Amino acid sequence: MVNTKVSLSGWELDNPVIPASGTFGYGYEFAELYDINCLGTFSFKGTTKEPRFGNPTPRIAECPAGMINSVGLQNPGVDAVINEELPKLAKCFDKKVIANVSGFSIDEYAYTCELLDKQEQVGLLEVNVSCPNVHNGGMSFGTDPECAAAVTKAVKAVTTKPVYIKLTPNVTDIVSVAKACEQAGADGISMINTLLGMRIDLRTKKPVIANKMGGFSGSAILPVAVRMIYQVYEAVNIPIIGMGGVGSAHDVIELMLAGASAVQVGAANLVDPFICKKIIEDLPKEMEKYNIDDLSKIIGGAHNG
Ligand code: SIN
Numbered sequence: 001m002v003n004t005k006v007s008l009s010g011w012e013l014d015n016p017v018i019p020a021s022g023t024f025g026y027g028y029e030f031a032e033l034y035d036i037n038c039l040g041t042f043s044f045k046g047t048t049k050e051p052r053f054g055n056p057t058p059r060i061a062e063c064p065a066g067m068i069n070s071v072g073l074q075n076p077g078v079d080a081v082i083n084e085e086l087p088k089l090a091k092c093f094d095k096k097v098i099a100n101v102s103g104f105s106i107d108e109y110a111y112t113c114e115l116l117d118k119q120e121q122v123g124l125l126e127v128n129v130s131c132p133n134v135h136n137g138g139m140s141f142g143t144d145p146e147c148a149a150a151v152t153k154a155v156k157a158v159t160t161k162p163v164y165i166k167l168t169p170n171v172t173d174i175v176s177v178a179k180a181c182e183q184a185g186a187d188g189i190s191m192i193n194t195l196l197g198m199r200i201d202l203r204t205k206k207p208v209i210a211n212k213m214g215g216f217s218g219s220a221i222l223p224v225a226v227r228m229i230y231q232v233y234e235a236v237n238i239p240i241i242g243m244g245g246v247g248s249a250h251d252v253i254e255l256m257l258a259g260a261s262a263v264q265v266g267a268a269n270l271v272d273p274f275i276c277k278k279i280i281e282d283l284p285k286e287m288e289k290y291n292i293d294d295l296s297k298i299i300g301g302a303h304n305g
Contacts, residue, residue, distance in 0.1 A: 008239055011162070025045055030273060226258045
């Protein structure tokens with residue numbers, strides 16, 4: 001019998017598999033397909049203070065081994081999430097959930113996090129300073145260590161639950177941003193968000209995406225995630241939730257060896273809505289194949305020796 005349990009800042013998960021924000025709605029949509037209580041947990045759609053309609057369409061461009069999205073943080077706003085989405089989730093999910101939060105000012109991040117922190121169903125706050133699809137917010141906070149630290153401090157001042165900061169890979173030195181967040185009080189790091197990308201339609205000779213650029217995700221970015229998680233693990237003493245191109249139990253183990261304590265699955269959910277369930281079912285077999293009896297013991301294992 002292998003042990004798949006892992007923990008994030010004292011919160012024990014049955015397994016490390018977590019559908020990533022923006023690829024799993026508010027959870028109940030997927031509960032129509034299978035019992036989502038098999039998941040470690042999941043991270044719900046990025047939530048902002050006010051409702052957002054999102055970016056103009058087209059918002060999606062297909063790519064070899066991935067996709068580009070420019071959704072633009074479409075969401076119903078924090079009040080509707082608390083009053084409508086979380087009650088629907090409570091009917092089908094017995095575990096606590098990760099609240100993913102975005103903002104356009106430090107005050108907005110703090111406001112939304114303070115409200116979600118008070119919700120019994122929320123186990124952890126994931127603060128997204130890395131959305132590449134909005135102007136005057138999102139990624140602009142996460143590309144500057146001082147701004148990322150300022151958001152972290154403001155959120156920590158008004159919350160009691162663990163705060164993980166979700167980082168962008170669109171920087172020269174992700175380690176300096178991670179360290180700044182740790183020094184500002186972050187309980188953990190989530191990484192990596194999407195890589196800024198673009199496609200051009202040869203027939204129209206124009207960008208495929210209305211917003212021109214968007215976030216590239218999918219299996220092509222796995223090696224970038226592995227590299228960045230490996231680097232950040234060496235530099236900080238707080239847990240990392242790893243993500244980026246994960247689509248199999250093998251990929252989960254690889255990110256954990258790089259330094260992730262748990263692993264999110266993003267774009268793969270959009271290709272196969274059952275992928276997280278399959279990964280969870282495959283994990284014990286994959287662990288046995290590589291002589292792993294306890295997943296929590298392999299975190300950062302690639303750094304030894
Ligand atoms: C989006 O809603 O544009 C995606 C969110 C993100 O990449 O952080």
